[in-house]
Amino acid sequence: xxxxxxxxxxxxxxxxxxxxxxxxxxxxxxxxxxxxxxxxxxxxxxxxxxxxxxxxxxxxxxxxxxxxxxxxxxxxxxxxxxxxxxxxxxxxxxxxxxxxxxxxxxxxxxxxxxxxxxxxxxxxxxxxxxxxxxxxxxxxxxxxxxxxxxxxxxxxxxxxxxxxxxxxxxxxxxxxxxxxxxxxxxxxxxxxxxxxxxxxxxxxxxxxxxxxxxxxxxxxxxxxxxxxxxxxxxxxxxxxxxxxxxxx
Numbered sequence: 001x002x003x004x005x006x007x008x009x010x011x012x013x014x015x016x017x018x019x020x021x022x023x024x025x026x027x028x029x030x031x032x033x034x035x036x037x038x039x040x041x042x043x044x045x046x047x048x049x050x051x052x053x054x055x056x057x058x059x060x061x062x063x064x065x066x067x068x069x070x071x072x073x074x075x076x077x078x079x080x081x082x083x084x085x086x087x088x089x090x091x092x093x094x095x096x097x098x099x100x101x102x103x104x105x106x107x108x109x110x111x112x113x114x115x116x117x118x119x120x121x122x123x124x125x126x127x128x129x130x131x132x133x134x135x136x137x138x139x140x141x142x143x144x145x146x147x148x149x150x151x152x153x154x155x156x157x158x159x160x161x162x163x164x165x166x167x168x169x170x171x172x173x174x175x176x177x178x179x180x181x182x183x184x185x186x187x188x189x190x191x192x193x194x195x196x197x198x199x200x201x202x203x204x205x206x207x208x209x210x211x212x213x214x215x216x217x218x219x220x221x222x223x224x225x226x227x228x229x230x231x232x233x234x235x236x237x238x239x240x241x242x243x244x245x246x247x248x
Contacts, residue, residue: 099247100133105151105240114237115140115156115176121244124149131161131200131207131245137234138174138213141206142244149244153236154181154213162204163213165228166196172228174198174213181214186226192216198230207245 101123109116119142124130130142132151140153141161152159155176163174163183170190172183186192196216202209218229236242 099245100243101246103149103242103244105242109145109150115153115159117151117153119149119151119242119244121149123246129206131211133211133243133245134234134236136212138200138207138211138232139234139236139242140176151242154232154234155179161206162201163198164201164209165192165198165216169201170196171201171203174230177229180217181230181232183216183228183230184225186228188224188226190226192219192226192228194219196228198228 101121104120106118106120108114109118121142124142124144126144126147130149132139132142132153138154138161140151140156140159142149142151143158144150153176154174155178157176157178159174159176161174163172164170165172165183165186168190170186170192172186174181174183176182181198183192183198194216198213198216200207200209200211200213212233214230214232216228217231220227220229
């Protein structure tokens with residue numbers, strides 16, 4: 001009887017130990033599984049982030065490479081421009097600096113003629129013709145009249161100087177017609193347009209190049225050349241002071 005009781009007690013202990021051991025094993029197995037799954041997700045996330053970062057870097061490198069190519073192109077153009085400018089500067093007097101002198105208008109040369117004015121210009125050289133400026137634009141020329149400096153405004157027929165028309169630099173001679181300016185002697189095979197800007201060419205020794213003269217408002221087909229009628233950029237009526245180009 002005692003032997004049977006001991007047997008059943010041993011069996012009971014084994015079952016009890018098995019039961020608790022089973023729960024512990026289950027818990028251990030679940031914890032281990034969760035750890036593995038967590039590590040797998042971490043690895044997958046790391047791999048994804050690494051791929052995203054890699055492709056972002058690839059895109060950035062590509063964009064930077066394209067920008068670098070554009071900058072290199074601009075740098076090359078800049079170098080070419082710098083070279084051409086250097087060549088031009090070698091061909092001209094690099095110490096050239098245009099000069100002008102502020103002069104006072106004294107009186108009209110003739111009553112009723114508002115296009116000719118005596119000037120107070122002490123540095124006047126009677127052997128020269130000077131360019132005349134008003135507000136940075138052409139106003140006419142200064143000539144010798146009885147050994148005195150006479151300003152001839154650009155709407156007067158005695159005012160003449162060399163100009164270019166438009167971006168094509170069509171050459172001509174600007175001359176007053178009493179109201180506006182006419183650019184004469186334009187070759188027929190050239191094509192000035194209404195609206196073209198007119199500016200000094202600097203080829204006459206009177207003005208330096210690039211000074212605004214006016215804008216073409218009409219084209220006249222003459223017998224052997226074209227004439228462009230130009231509305232002056234400067235409105236010179238009764239000037240108190242003008243500027244004379246002393247070095248152009």
